[in-house]
Amino acid sequence: MSELIIDSVWKEYGDQIVLENVSLTVASRAFVALVGPSGCGKSTFLRMLLGQERPTRGTILLDGEPLPAEPGPDRGVVFQRYSVFPHLTVLGNVLLGKELMASKYKAKLFGQARRSAIDEARQLITEVGLSGAETKYPAQLSGGMQQRLALAQALIMKPKVLLLDEPFGALDPGIRAEIHTLMKRLWNETQMTVVMVTHDMREAFTLATRVVAFERPRDRPEEKERYGATITRDISIWPPRRAGELSYFSPDRDGPVVLQGPRRDDPSSSPSGDR
Amino acid sequence: MRWINTRPNRGAQLALMLLPFVLLVAAYAAGSAARLAENANDKLLPGLTGFADAVNRLAFLPDARTGDYLLWSDTAASLIRLFAGLGISTATALLIGMAIGMLPYLRALLAPFVAAVSMVPPLALLPLLFIVMGLGEASKIALITIGVAPTMIRDLALKVLELPREQIVKAETLGGSSWQIALRVVLPQILPRLLTCVRLQLGPAWLFLIAAEAISSDSGLGYRIFLVRRYLSMDVIFPYVVWITLLAVLTNFVVDRIRIAVFPWSELEKQG
Numbered sequence: 001m002s003e004l005i006i007d008s009v010w011k012e013y014g015d016q017i018v019l020e021n022v023s024l025t026v027a028s029r030a031f032v033a034l035v036g037p038s039g040c041g042k043s044t045f046l047r048m049l050l051g052q053e054r055p056t057r058g059t060i061l062l063d064g065e066p067l068p069a070e071p072g073p074d075r076g077v078v079f080q081r082y083s084v085f086p087h088l089t090v091l092g093n094v095l096l097g098k099e100l101m102a103s104k105y106k107a108k109l110f111g112q113a114r115r116s117a118i119d120e121a122r123q124l125i126t127e128v129g130l131s132g133a134e135t136k137y138p139a140q141l142s143g144g145m146q147q148r149l150a151l152a153q154a155l156i157m158k159p160k161v162l163l164l165d166e167p168f169g170a171l172d173p174g175i176r177a178e179i180h181t182l183m184k185r186l187w188n189e190t191q192m193t194v195v196m197v198t199h200d201m202r203e204a205f206t207l208a209t210r211v212v213a214f215e216r217p218r219d220r221p222e223e224k225e226r227y228g229a230t231i232t233r234d235i236s237i238w239p240p241r242r243a244g245e246l247s248y249f250s251p252d253r254d255g256p257v258v259l260q261g262p263r264r265d266d267p268s269s270s271p272s273g274d275r
Numbered sequence: 276m277r278w279i280n281t282r283p284n285r286g287a288q289l290a291l292m293l294l295p296f297v298l299l300v301a302a303y304a305a306g307s308a309a310r311l312a313e314n315a316n317d318k319l320l321p322g323l324t325g326f327a328d329a330v331n332r333l334a335f336l337p338d339a340r341t342g343d344y345l346l347w348s349d350t351a352a353s354l355i356r357l358f359a360g361l362g363i364s365t366a367t368a369l370l371i372g373m374a375i376g377m378l379p380y381l382r383a384l385l386a387p388f389v390a391a392v393s394m395v396p397p398l399a400l401l402p403l404l405f406i407v408m409g410l411g412e413a414s415k416i417a418l419i420t421i422g423v424a425p426t427m428i429r430d431l432a433l434k435v436l437e438l439p440r441e442q443i444v445k446a447e448t449l450g451g452s453s454w455q456i457a458l459r460v461v462l463p464q465i466l467p468r469l470l471t472c473v474r475l476q477l478g479p480a481w482l483f484l485i486a487a488e489a490i491s492s493d494s495g496l497g498y499r500i501f502l503v504r505r506y507l508s509m510d511v512i513f514p515y516v517v518w519i520t521l522l523a524v525l526t527n528f529v530v531d532r533i534r535i536a537v538f539p540w541s542e543l544e545k546q547g
Contacts, residue, residue: 071444072450073448076448082439083445085445085464086464086543100450101449104452107455108459137540153449
């Protein structure tokens with residue numbers, strides 16, 4: 001279970017109020033999309049869920065426990081950029097989480113433990129459609145492939161919550177559609193709750209079970225500093241989507257997706273893969 | 276076509292690369308010939324045969340007094356000092372630079388101090404070093420270290436701070452502790468920069484080495500240059516200068532090759 005309860009959270013930087021009185025309960029295994037105009041504090045909100053920043057007032061509970069004050073392995077993240085490590089190969093990137101968890105001082109695995117970790121990592125790499133690219137460095141991958149890698153890297157930790165900060169914003173539409181399919185499948189197959197910040201309404205409504213809009217109710221220049229953004233709309237998708245269940249009404253739309261045919265940013269089929 | 280869009284082909288590139296060197300040698304040869312025509316014993320700009328003699332004497336004939344082959348014993352003495360100094364600086368820079376870059380407490384403690392220390396002119400400390408550490412190797416190596424390390428520390432600390440915050444946060448979500456993140460995320464990304472940093476500090480390191488050798492030494496490339504200066508032996512000084520330059524250029528090249536061989540991704544990033 002991984003229920004998030006955000007209770008009347010405020011975030012202020014000095015005099016500037018960014019978020020005011022945000023309360024939200026995210027059910028376990030939900031997929032929440034946060035939308036809203038630029039600069040309305042969506043990303044700040046996500047960083048608070050991540051533990052990178054702390055709320056000025058209010059509490060955030062994960063499974064009834066207050067959120068630790070720093071990022072940890074229970075909350076995975078994919079950023080728009082810089083989510084993967086440029087000095088590690090695809091395999092090394094996915095393996096890193098395993099190594100950090102298992103080996104406290106050397107942060108490296110050897111022998112049997114390493115082999116089994118590699119097996120697990122390879123499986124995940126195949127799952128996100130990167131098989132064949134294990135020995136490549138991120139600089140040799142296209143943007144879409146890098147984000148797939150970032151997903152695999154986060155998923156190997158089996159996080160309770162996956163936080164996505166405009167993860168697909170920099171991808172072109174075709175590749176974005178493919179990675180949406182992947183995202184939907186991963187959400188259906190794993191046990192995690194997903195919170196995603198996005199600018200793309202279509203993306204929000206395609207993927208999420210619930211779309212939450214942040215807005216500044218008072219946005220006149222002279223009011224901007226003293227009034228923060230808050231949740232103005234909270235839309236549950238209907239008919240409801242549930243992780244891992246075929247939708248009774250539109251199985252096509254929400255069912256666990258089966259991939260067919262090669263994808264555009266597959267390393268095996270894409271000319272840009274060898275860039 | 277605009278000038279910014281015109282590119283030399285391979286042959287032209289090679290020719291252009293060699294041109295300044297050829298011009299320099301030609302200018303020297305012309306000047307030397309002119310002076311030697313006036314006075315066959317001129318010492319200031321000796322001819323190429325003069326150089327050949329001197330190089331032969333220093334490199335391939337044992338010294339009458341010590342029995343050493345002077346060029347090689349000088350080179351060995353200088354390089355040991357240089358690499359000892361650079362090695363100590365590199366290790367210090369790596370340790371302190373990473374600490375300053377990663378740990379806010381140590382940054383608050385050390386960053387302003389290192390910034391201030393790096394502004395002390397190292398040569399002004401040379402007399403002090405000779406007094407405190409004696410005239411032996413230690414004071415020379417210390418001068419190189421003092422001259423080079425603060426800049427390297429600052430460069431590396433900046434480089435650590437430039438790593439995207441997202442990467443560090445990502446490593447935290449993968450369960451990394453401070454130590455693990457230092458070892459697996461920061462260190463490997465800093466090492467290529469460290470090698471580049473060593474390359475950039477080669478010039479200053481040679482400067483401090485020669486300054487130290489000029490004042491007090493009994494061997495070394497800098498020592499020899501300042502020794503034969505008394506006899507106006509330009510036939511020795513010029514080859515020594517060329518040799519030092521060659522050694523520095525070679526080190527620079529080798530260190531960069533090592534970076535590309537050991538950290539292939541750092542070259543990919545540059546292109547990407």
